[in-house]
Amino acid sequence: MRASRFERKNRVANTIPTVSMGDVAFLLLIFFMATTIFRLDQGLQIVLPRAQSTEKPSREHVADIWIDQGGRISINDRLVALSEVENLIKATMMERPDAVVALNADTHAPYGVVADVIEELKQANAARLSFTSEQERAPAPPRAP
Numbered sequence: 001m002r003a004s005r006f007e008r009k010n011r012v013a014n015t016i017p018t019v020s021m022g023d024v025a026f027l028l029l030i031f032f033m034a035t036t037i038f039r040l041d042q043g044l045q046i047v048l049p050r051a052q053s054t055e056k057p058s059r060e061h062v063a064d065i066w067i068d069q070g071g072r073i074s075i076n077d078r079l080v081a082l083s084e085v086e087n088l089i090k091a092t093m094m095e096r097p098d099a100v101v102a103l104n105a106d107t108h109a110p111y112g113v114v115a116d117v118i119e120e121l122k123q124a125n126a127a128r129l130s131f132t133s134e135q136e137r138a139p140a141p142p143r144a145p
Helices: 021-035 082-095 111-123
Strands: 062-067 073-075 078-080 100-105 129-131
Touching: 062 082, 062 111, 073 082, 078 082, 082 111, 100 111
Parallel strands: 062 100, 100 129
Antiparallel strands: 062 073, 073 078
């Protein structure tokens, strides 16, 4: 038998070249780092209600509750004990069912007192409650001499 005319002169090695594998892995790592989006805030999707009107109710339809930094409670300019809040607000709501209760608490008022007043308002079924705050004002610009 005669040898075939077409013999392979070069033999191909049966190994996979791994010299550039590190480069390919590094490029893939950079690609995924550059294209990945990280979401930090994934809270609940909610739609906040809009105000129906911007009118202020008249003063006779507002029951003001004030809490100072010492924890003292005043309803319509009268110092009261915590135990009196429910009965006074119930009486106000009986007189004027459309009354709004405005809760004004000092920045340094004890939070426990504020929470207790809110609980008393719940017991009195004061559904129309307004938490008031003072708007921060920018410091006045310096005057020219």
